Amino acid sequence: MPIPTPRHLLLVLNGKAAGDDAVRSAVAAARDAGNRVDVRVTWEAGDAERYVAEAIAGGIQTVVAGGGDGTLSEVATTLAHRAEAAAALPTLALLPLGTANDFATAAGIRDAPEAALRLACEAPAAPIDLLRLEAGGTLHWAANLATGGFGTEVTTETHEGLKKLLGGLAYVLTGLSKLGRIEPQAARLHGPGFDWEGDFIALGIGNGRQAGGGQALCPQALVDDGLLDVTLVPPLDGEVLGTLGTAVAEGKDAALERVAVRRALPWVEIASDRPLTLNLDGEPVEAARFRIDCVPGRVRMHLPADCPLRTDAATVRP
Numbered sequence: 001m002p003i004p005t006p007r008h009l010l011l012v013l014n015g016k017a018a019g020d021d022a023v024r025s026a027v028a029a030a031r032d033a034g035n036r037v038d039v040r041v042t043w044e045a046g047d048a049e050r051y052v053a054e055a056i057a058g059g060i061q062t063v064v065a066g067g068g069d070g071t072l073s074e075v076a077t078t079l080a081h082r083a084e085a086a087a088a089l090p091t092l093a094l095l096p097l098g099t100a101n102d103f104a105t106a107a108g109i110r111d112a113p114e115a116a117l118r119l120a121c122e123a124p125a126a127p128i129d130l131l132r133l134e135a136g137g138t139l140h141w142a143a144n145l146a147t148g149g150f151g152t153e154v155t156t157e158t159h160e161g162l163k164k165l166l167g168g169l170a171y172v173l174t175g176l177s178k179l180g181r182i183e184p185q186a187a188r189l190h191g192p193g194f195d196w197e198g199d200f201i202a203l204g205i206g207n208g209r210q211a212g213g214g215q216a217l218c219p220q221a222l223v224d225d226g227l228l229d230v231t232l233v234p235p236l237d238g239e240v241l242g243t244l245g246t247a248v249a250e251g252k253d254a255a256l257e258r259v260a261v262r263r264a265l266p267w268v269e270i271a272s273d274r275p276l277t278l279n280l281d282g283e284p285v286e287a288a289r290f291r292i293d294c295v296p297g298r299v300r301m302h303l304p305a306d307c308p309l310r311t312d313a314a315t316v317r318p
Contacts, residue, residue, distance in 0.1 A: 006036070007036070007121050008035070009064055009117075010040065010051060010055045010062070010090070012052075012065055012066060013040065013041050013042065014041075014066055014067030014097060017097040022114075025114065026095070026116070030114075030118070040054075042071070048075055051063075051078075052090070062090055062092070062121075063093070064095050066095040067097050068099060068101055069143075069211070069282060072144070073283070076142075076143040076299055077142075080141045080295070091300045091301065092300065093117075100211075100214070102144060102145075102208065103208045104116075106309055107308070108304045119304065123305070125300040126300060127224060128143075128207075128297070129294050129297065130207065130294075131205065131207050131280070131292060131293070132295050134291045134292075135287035142280040143207060143208065145204055145205065145209075147204050147205075147217065148202075148279065149185060149201050184235045185200060185272070186199050187272045190268070191267055192267070196232065196261060199234060200232045201233055202217065202232070202233035203233075204217025205228050205268065207228065207229075207294065221309070224296075224297070224309075224310055225264075226294055228265050228293075229263075231260050232261040234261070265294075266294050267291065267292060267293040267294065270291075271289050272288050272289075273288070
């Protein structure tokens with residue numbers, strides 16, 4: 001096996017992790033292996049943009065997002081803003097240091113800092129897609145998911161047995177909506193060959209697969225297929241509620257298939273008579289109209305060879 005060529009990395013570190021001893025050890029190990037690792041700590045808005053500009057000007061090969069899903073999207077956004085083609089930009093890597101680390105979990109990136117930095121130094125980079133959301137004339141980018149609906153309204157009252165079986169999806173597939181704890185929202189969605197109108201309690205538009213600490217709303221999403229995975233969960237009443245018991249018994253994937261409307265689309269438009277809030281990897285965006293596009297291959301990212309989010313490692317879509 002060939003010895004990896006030493007790389008020049010810029011670690012853009014979330015300020016909350018600046019004193020993490022494991023991160024310091026990981027940086028030291030990467031340097032001992034012959035790599036150059038520069039470290040910059042984010043403190044206020046605009047820091048990541050400035051650091052990426054510095055990386056490009058300095059010929060740095062890889063920018064490592066050190067933090068959670070929000071930090072990953074912030075760094076990916078700074079790369080996506082650039083006029084250069086993806087091949088001319090530094091590659092992207094992730095050092096998972098957040099509370100949830102949803103993208104890293106779905107992608108199979110270990111949360112051990114030394115292992116994550118080794119991946120950034122040694123694994124080849126491959127093109128990945130990004131989500132581009134337009135609302136009110138403003139563009140937003142995300143690497144993982146845009147979610148809406150149940151969000152923070154879901155309480156901890158979900159039955160423990162259901163949590164064990166379904167993980168984060170249990171918060172969707174409970175009868176809390178019947179108790180008025182989840183307010184259904186009305187919207188119209190339109191995309192190529194797809195038109196839907198009605199009420200929903202959960203919405204996921206994914207490049208990654210999960211958000212909110214394990215809520216796998218888009219379990220078949222891939223980061224390099226040029227498509228967004230759209231999942232809508234309607235209010236749990238009537239026929240939908242009637243199928244819930246069978247769905248739970250059949251397991252997590254079957255439960256989502258039974259209750260949700262799902263599509264894979266290159267873009268989707270969302271309209272509502274009153275403003276909706278979508279959460280983009282921790283960033284809330286409120287509007288009555290959204291346009292979300294999948295931008296294929298916008299950045300190149302270091303991912304594990306067996307990353308489930310890659311088409312060459314995933315099973316073929318049904």
